[in-house]
Each structure stands twice: as structure tokens, then as C-alpha cells.
Amino acid sequence: MTLRLSELHPGQTGHVLRLDTEGSLRQRLLDLGLVPGTAIEQIMHSPIGDPICYRVRGAMIALRQQDARNIQITI
Amino acid sequence: MNESSNVADKLLNDVRLLRQKLGSDLHDRLAGALYHRAAQVSAVGVHVTGRPAVDWDLGADKILTSRWLGFPIMIFALMAILWLTIQGANVPSGLLADFFFWLEGHLETGMKAIGSPWWLTGFLVNGVYRGLAWVISVMLPPMAIFFPIFTFLEDIGYLPRVSFNLDRLFRWCGANGKQSLTMGMGFGCNAAGVTSCRIIDSPRERLIAILTNNFMLCNGRWPTIILLATVFVAASFNPAWSGIVATATVVAVTLIGVAVTFAMSKFLSSTVLKGEPSHFFLELPPYRKPNLLRIFHRSLIDRTIYVLGRACVTAAPAGAVIWLLGNINAGDQSLMAYAISWLNPIGQFLGMDGVILLAYIVAIPANEIIVPTMIMAYMAGTRMTELDDMGELATLFHNNGWTFTTAICMMLFSLLHYPCATTTWTIYRETGSVKWTIWSNLMPLILAVVVCASVAQLSRWLN
Amino acid sequence: MGNCNSCSTGCSDTAPNRTALVQIGGVYDYVVALAGNPNTGKSTVFNYLTGLHQHTGNWPGKTVARAEGFFTQADTRYKLIDLPGTYSLMTRSVDEEIARDFILFGRPDCTVVVCDATVLERSLHLVLQIMEITNRVVVCANLIDEANRKMIALEARALEAELGVPVVPTSARRGHGMDHLLQHIHEVATGAALPQPRRARLDDEIESAIGLLVPQLLQMIPNLPCPRWVAMRLLAGDERMEQALRSGELAEFSKDPAQELVLV
Ligand SMILES: Nc1nc2c(ncn2[C@@H]2O[C@H](COP(=O)(O)OP(=O)(O)OP(=O)(O)O)[C@@H](O)[C@H]2O)c(=O)[nH]1
Ligand SMILES: [Mg+2]
Numbered sequence: 001m002t003l004r005l006s007e008l009h010p011g012q013t014g015h016v017l018r019l020d021t022e023g024s025l026r027q028r029l030l031d032l033g034l035v036p037g038t039a040i041e042q043i044m045h046s047p048i049g050d051p052i053c054y055r056v057r058g059a060m061i062a063l064r065q066q067d068a069r070n071i072q073i074t075i
Numbered sequence: 076m077n078e079s080s081n082v083a084d085k086l087l088n089d090v091r092l093l094r095q096k097l098g099s100d101l102h103d104r105l106a107g108a109l110y111h112r113a114a115q116v117s118a119v120g121v122h123v124t125g126r127p128a129v130d131w132d133l134g135a136d137k138i139l140t141s142r143w144l145g146f147p148i149m150i151f152a153l154m155a156i157l158w159l160t161i162q163g164a165n166v167p168s169g170l171l172a173d174f175f176f177w178l179e180g181h182l183e184t185g186m187k188a189i190g191s192p193w194w195l196t197g198f199l200v201n202g203v204y205r206g207l208a209w210v211i212s213v214m215l216p217p218m219a220i221f222f223p224i225f226t227f228l229e230d231i232g233y234l235p236r237v238s239f240n241l242d243r244l245f246r247w248c249g250a251n252g253k254q255s256l257t258m259g260m261g262f263g264c265n266a267a268g269v270t271s272c273r274i275i276d277s278p279r280e281r282l283i284a285i286l287t288n289n290f291m292l293c294n295g296r297w298p299t300i301i302l303l304a305t306v307f308v309a310a311s312f313n314p315a316w317s318g319i320v321a322t323a324t325v326v327a328v329t330l331i332g333v334a335v336t337f338a339m340s341k342f343l344s345s346t347v348l349k350g351e352p353s354h355f356f357l358e359l360p361p362y363r364k365p366n367l368l369r370i371f372h373r374s375l376i377d378r379t380i381y382v383l384g385r386a387c388v389t390a391a392p393a394g395a396v397i398w399l400l401g402n403i404n405a406g407d408q409s410l411m412a413y414a415i416s417w418l419n420p421i422g423q424f425l426g427m428d429g430v431i432l433l434a435y436i437v438a439i440p441a442n443e444i445i446v447p448t449m450i451m452a453y454m455a456g457t458r459m460t461e462l463d464d465m466g467e468l469a470t471l472f473h474n475n476g477w478t479f480t481t482a483i484c485m486m487l488f489s490l491l492h493y494p495c496a497t498t499t500w501t502i503y504r505e506t507g508s509v510k511w512t513i514w515s516n517l518m519p520l521i522l523a524v525v526v527c528a529s530v531a532q533l534s535r536w537l538n
Numbered sequence: 539m540g541n542c543n544s545c546s547t548g549c550s551d552t553a554p555n556r557t558a559l560v561q562i563g564g565v566y567d568y569v570v571a572l573a574g575n576p577n578t579g580k581s582t583v584f585n586y587l588t589g590l591h592q593h594t595g596n597w598p599g600k601t602v603a604r605a606e607g608f609f610t611q612a613d614t615r616y617k618l619i620d621l622p623g624t625y626s627l628m629t630r631s632v633d634e635e636i637a638r639d640f641i642l643f644g645r646p647d648c649t650v651v652v653c654d655a656t657v658l659e660r661s662l663h664l665v666l667q668i669m670e671i672t673n674r675v676v677v678c679a680n681l682i683d684e685a686n687r688k689m690i691a692l693e694a695r696a697l698e699a700e701l702g703v704p705v706v707p708t709s710a711r712r713g714h715g716m717d718h719l720l721q722h723i724h725e726v727a728t729g730a731a732l733p734q735p736r737r738a739r740l741d742d743e744i745e746s747a748i749g750l751l752v753p754q755l756l757q758m759i760p761n762l763p764c765p766r767w768v769a770m771r772l773l774a775g776d777e778r779m780e781q782a783l784r785s786g787e788l789a790e791f792s793k794d795p796a797q798e799l800v801l802v
Binding site for chain 1: 625626628629630656657659660663
């Protein structure tokens, strides 16, 4: 099933399918290791709901919801 | 030369053709291939042998960034740091002041004994020495407490969590969550804060962070705020409450600074620096056990002594200048009296007085010396030449016509006014733009004038 | 291990086997750069080796400018450069450009890539890129104490065999493994050991495009040490690299490095 990254629940893990962003954010995400097939787990929200923290390749990375929405994942 | 540039042109032409053939997803493919290889290598050389029984990091994060506790913990941490700083600095500051003024008396007697003329004694002892003595006794104890605690939080890994918590607010203002990291650096020194803005990728958001860093109280201004909060604001309350009142005052001023940062960021991003908020990504490192020895070394030797050294270098000449202004007469008045009476109407309009403004002008090179300059100027104007007790400061201020409003306006002016000379130079270096450098000074100055004048007016109405 | 702060005030006797490069601030024989992901302990390693006090702390992005210091190992004097942390060398941002430009145009005699042993995979992504720029790479797998706590074990020999460059596990804050690191830096910088990096294989189409460009680049700049990397960056449309090619900045590489100053 495909979802947007922003739709993951805390503790849930998905795999990166596709990045629907362009430009420097896309490059950054790739540099951080979000290449297709990478496992990504939602860890927690910030107190006001946004940004959201994910575990990618062992590291904790915080992304804004609007950016996470543009990452397609499969679960 | 011509030939080689032809070769380059041909090569670049080939590159262009190949690029078209390859398509636009080259970066994706490179990153994919490199990560594929990285995974292969680590599959061979990295072995996960088990899982720790308890994930302390996750547990701590769930509390420090939780919905209900995230913000209260941040504010509580700020209050705790400032309370410890204020309470802890009280006694040593007093002792240092006692010592220095005891020594001053002896220096004066000593100088007289070896036959030094009155003007030399005055210049060296009442000018240079007194400037130094003030800076050290007022600044050293709070910094020696504040910096180690702040460094502790920095080493343990709390700063990125603050960024994480606050990003949403920054997004509302069209700014970047990493701005809070640069603000954290600004608490130590605005010049360092401005340089650290390089971690923000978007040029627009970086400029916003640079221009608003001034509203973070730097170590040059903490002592001013702490001193006023302690000897003036808190002193008018029951002594049992004074520590709490002083802390609350300083926290309030700090939070006003944060609020102004948000407001000015919003203002900038919806006027001169219009633009879409860019993206934000931040790595939250694991919590690390700080190394206490290193913390003390770094915060005491590297920071406290450095800042104090800088303050002394500017305080000594400032003390000398004040003494000269007070002792060179033009006609029947000293130069200082002229300057003060000239500045007084402006000062009154802003809820302060001419002496305070003079202090701000003398202190342009470094904010650290505002209070000492002011005290020296007041004392030069009275017959009182000695000040053995911090408590007498309040009396000195009262005798010079200070009210509650004066203290409030002075704190606000100190919070807002303009960046010190070092920071201004750093802003120029980082932006490479005269326009933004001027703007970085004018914007806070206008704000400071408007706010102080309004507060002064309001208090006149209320009375 | 010897800390030689006096070098920064200028030791004057010449180096044993190479003309010393003289610059304001000191005399040294070799230049060593510290690169790596943000917050992996580069400045901690720097401080340990030079005895200086660069800003360290637990958040990414403390070092935003280049810092320089000196140390001595086996009677050889080194200049050490602490660089800002970067996730990659293929994206543009102020601090990243400082690191990338120094690794490429500063031509250090040895580049130490400080890695986070707890997330080694991500650090290796950068190691693989730096191995495209230079052969003279030493991998410092730092934060080993944390990796142990998280029950992650590294097999340095196996990693070395896979990468083709020395891999040294360290705990910089406690000084563990630093002697070993120094020894490898010394060997690589002096040329006593020549690492043979095993580069990542890219997809066929990219490899063949690179294959077309490399001979042209080498014809234009005979001694260019990193033609693959330059080709890759040109294909990615990197304007900085195009400009370096046009302005002759890259052509500097064809001169004998021993006879000139490092100018970056
Ligand atoms: N436990 C442990 N902590 C370490 C070690 N090395 C460094 N640290 C800590 O890791 C944090 C980051 O270290 P830095 O040296 O500032 O990292 P850096 O790579 O220079 O970071 P940037 O300049 O921000 O890129 C600091 O809190 C260090 O005290 C180590 O070997 N073990
Ligand atoms: Mg660093």
C-alpha cells in the first residue's frame, strides 16, 4: 500500500518509494539517505504537531509536514 | 590561452550533450549508487549484536518534546538557569566589589604617598582602575555561572530539541527552525550568533536570522539586565521575594527579546524579505554525557575569560574618557555636564536621562561597559566618590531621579537598541552588503526608540 | 603523541625529506584535512591533536568556517584543517562549499573522514565521494564508545578491505585510538602508504559518459588527480566546476605540487 510519509503513525515503518520534490530539498533528502527502498520509521511529533521526527538509517531526522507529504512510501 | 579556452569550450559542449542524454535525475542515480555501495560495505563490516534493553534517548525525547511538557520544560530551563545565575552571582559580586573598592582606597593613599599629582591619581585610580573594577565585579560572577550551565545544555544535546519544538513558530514567521540554534549562540555573543547563521541554507531565511540576532541578550547585556533587575526592580519588593522577582524580570526581558525576534522575522518576511518558507531538516543527535572538566575549561577559560578580557580592554579607556570628560572644564562646566545636559531632553523623551544616553554612546564598542560608564558618570556628578556596597547603587540611582519607568526603559533599550561594533562588522562580513548592515542597525534603533518613548509616555499618563 | 604548539610560532629548521611550505603562522611539511558529517567529532579530533580549543558541542553545524592548527608526528610537522560538517559534496550551501573547495582545491596530503560509527552507512556515503576526489583518505570511525553502548560492532579489517583505505576506530573524546590514527595519517601523508580506494560502481550509462570525458580532461590537464569526480560534477551541471575549468583553476593541478604554496 502506498502512503505519504506524513501519514505514518508513531512507531510505524515504511519504505521510500518516490520523492515528489524538486531542487535542493530533493538533493538534501537523497544525501541523508532517503533513496528508494530505504526504511523510514516515524518517531515523534514536535509539541505543536510539526515538524515530525523520523529514523532513517539509524539517524533521527526532523522534517516539516509539508515536505513529508511529498515523499511517497509503501508499507 | 586562447587555445586552451577552446578546448574547454569543446569539452563543456560535450558535457552538455551527454547531460541531455542522461536526463535530469543524475543526482538521484549517484546518491542511489553511493548508498547502495555504502550499504554493501557496512553489511560486511558492521554487526549489530543486540539491542539495548532501554532506549533512554527515545524516552528523554518523548518527554522533552512532548505536547504538554515540551514548552513548559523550555521555559522552566530558562528560568532555572537565570535564577541560578542571579542568586549565585549575588554574594561573589558583592565580595568582589568590596575588595576592589577597599583596594581603591589604598591605591589612592599609596599614589598620594609617592607624590603623584591629583590629576594622575584621578585619571588612573578613579578613571581606569574604577572602570576595570566595575566590569569585573559586575560581570565575572554571573558569566562564571551562566556559561557553564549553558554549555552543559549544549553538550548534552538539548539545543536541537529546542529547534525541533520551535520550528512551527518560525514557519509561521516565514523563517527557519535552525534560527533557534543561531539564537542560542547569540545568547553567548551576537557576533558568534551571526556567523553561525551559515547553517541556514536559504539566503532569505539566513538574512532574517542575521538581522534579528541582536534581540538575543548577549553576555555584554546580561549583566546590565541582571543588575537593574536586582538592585532596582527587585529591591522595591519584600527581600524574601527579591530573588524570584529579579529572575522573573530577567526572564520577562529575555522572552520579550524572543517575541520581538518572531515579530521582526514575520515583519521582514512579509515586507522586504518576502518569500516562501523553504524546507527544514534537522538531525537530532543522541543525548551525550557531558564531560564536566571540559565544560568548565571551555566555558570558564575560553568564554568567560575571553569576554571579560574584551570588556576590560574597552572598560579601561572608557573609564579614562569618562574621567576626562568629568574633569576637563569648558567655561564653568565640565565637558560631561555639557554633553549630559545636551542629551538630557532626548533621554527624558525615551524615559531615561542624559547620563544613560551618554553611556550608550561611550559603550558603542562593547555593550559590557554601559552600567559602569553610567555609574562613573553619576558619581562624577556627585560628591560621592566611593561606593562600598552594591545596595548603595539603588540609592545612587534614586538620587539621580530614577523611577521604576527609568529602569524598565533602560532594560528595554538595552535589549533592543543596536548591535555592538564587533557584531556590526560581522554582519557586514557575512552579508557583504552595506545596505543590510545599515538596516541591521537602523531597524533595532527605530524599534528601541518607539518602544521606549511609548513606555515613557504611557507611564506619564498613568501618573 | 607530541603536541607542538610552538610550530604556530614558527619552527625554522627545514623538513627532512621535502621542501617546507612556509606560510604565515608556521612551517609545516604536510597538510591534513578533517572532513565528515556534521557532529561526528571533527573538532574534538582537531582539539585533541592540536591542543587548541575549537567550539565543540552536541548539535550539527558548530563549525562554520575553516580552522587551522599544527601538530608534530614522528618529527614531521603537520598543518591540520578543521572543516565544517557536510552530508555530501554534491549540494550547495555556504558551509558545504568551504569543505568541498578545500578538499578539492586545497589538495591536502591526507584527508581524514571522521565518521559516526553508530550511523556508519551515512558516513560512508561521504567517504565514497571523497574517495572519488583523492586516494589519500583515512577513515576515522569515531564515537566507538557510543556504538558499543548501542551494541554495534565494527570490524575495521573488513571495512578496510572493502573500501581500500585505512579504517581506524576511535573515541576522540577519551583519546582512544588516536595514536593509531596519527600513525595512519603519517603513512598516507608522507606517501609511505598509498591507499587504493575501491570506488563505487555507478550505473552503466553514467560510467560510459564519465569514460568519454575522462580522457579529454586528462589531455587538457595532464596531472588532474580526480578526473572521474570532475567529470561527474560537470555532468551534474555544477557551475563552480565549469568556472574552475574555464578560469584555469583546475589546470593548476598539472603543476608539480611540491613547488608551490597551498593557496586556498
Ligand atoms: N561519547 C563520545 N562523544 C564524542 C566523541 N567525540 C566527540 N564527541 C562529542 O560529540 C559532539 C560533537 O563533537 P564535535 O567535535 O563538536 O563535532 P564536529 O564534527 O566538529 O561537529 P560540527 O562542527 O558541528 O560539524 C561533542 O559533544 C563531543 O563532545 C567520542 O569519541 N565519544
Ligand atoms: Mg566542528
